[in-house]
Amino acid sequence: MSEVVLETKDLSMVFPDGTQALKNVTLTIKKGELVSIIGPSGAGKSTFMRSLNMLNKPTDGQIVFEGENVLKARGKQLRQIRRRIGMVFQHFNLIKRSPTYQNVLHGRLGYMPSLKGGLGRFSEEDTRQALEILRRVGLEDQAFKRADELSGGQQQRVGIARAIAQTPSLLLADEPIASLDPSSSENVMTYLKNVCQEDGLTSIVNLHQVDFAKKFAHRIIGIKAGEVVFDGSPKELTEGITNHLYYSK
């Protein structure tokens, strides 16, 4: 349990317009942890997460993922890092016009030859595996529907399935339940947690609902104005700290 999966050192990000989104974020994430990052909107939670797989490029600092320097990675090396990091998005970001099972198959793209993947010639093995993953998230009946025909909660479960199809070692979830109603939120978080436990996945979940973070995470990190202001267990997160995070200037 003590093996380090991800390490960031003095990670900073300044947007071209001068906004400092991240300030010297130094964190160590260990194998099997379910970490939740909380903080108000605009605190830098998404920027931090999108930096980890280089969807945006931090201006300074270091990210080490399973011993590899992420910020130095280019081309093929970067793609091989990305395929080991599954990502779930707030707005699901499924390819709406493609069928559900194909969205899950997209998780296999990083393992396929470029041309074959681009043309969507997925192997029988991958397809069977994708259908099996859909069954795991309880969506076997929706497999052949267009992704945008599914409800929000179902779409997010497809998002989880797509990430799982990558057989990742790290799962990032960026506000996975922010666009869902309370009961779907509960449902999606339960699936997310179960999947992580069953596959022994390390995961980082951005949340702005503190109660969900307390209920599901092993460890909570509070970010405010781009800086880490709290790092501890759910029990250690007192009301005082929460108030400081969300309300004080």
Place this chain on the structure above:
Amino acid sequence: MSSLAKQIDTPVEENKVPDMYKDLQRRKKVILKNRLVLWAIIAALVTWAWTGTNFSIAFIYTGTANMAAFIFTDLLPPDFSAFGRYLQPALQTVYMSLVGMVISVIFSIFFGFMAAKNTSFHPAIAFTSRAIIAFLRAIPALIWGITLVVAFGLGPLAGTLALGLSGIGILGKAFADVLEEIDQGQVDAVKATGASWFQTMGQGVWPQFKTGFVAWSLYKMDLNIREAAVLGLIGAGGIGYTLQGNINLFQYQQASVGILMIFALILIVEYTTAKIRERLL
């Protein structure tokens, strides 16, 4: 009761209401004034253009009479013996339109992807592609046709290339605009799985681009048929070329068959593309 009396008695309330009404009247007056100025300018422009074109009701009357005389004495009845002579050129017009469309689609996919900010490799490439597309669009197919007839001689090759080149101007821009409007979140999600550039395009971008691509390409086919008919008049092949020959020799009754065939051709192609669009989308 007392609070109501207070409200009525307070002088502030009484002053405020007429104030706002006056303000409204003042604003209305300003708007009315602006509107009158605008209409005066439009009226002046129309009058100017009207006199510039020598447009007069009397001319329309005599013109209509002339046209009716031309239609009934010269064009009608159509000499359907010319049908056979028009069949080959009519087919040629279809070939020209189709090949012209395919040429412009192929090049427009390339230039469109390079011109759209979100799929291009570099902002400089995007700018250059936009510039090339804009240049090709600025020159109408008819002008391309005249230039290409000089270069390649009379015949359908010049017409086909003219359609292809001017088509890149239209389709390239349309494709680039469709691409710039796609949902970047979906593209990011595919990229995040470790997909290569080609995989991201094929699996993330293409599904979103497909409908716009098909609709615009078929629309270009509709436009090509009309333009191809006109291109013949400058010797760039197709049905217009034969029509021009008939008109030059005052064989109006044969020419009217050509006009009817152009009409039919446009209807047939539009019907067909509408059906294809329905099937594909």
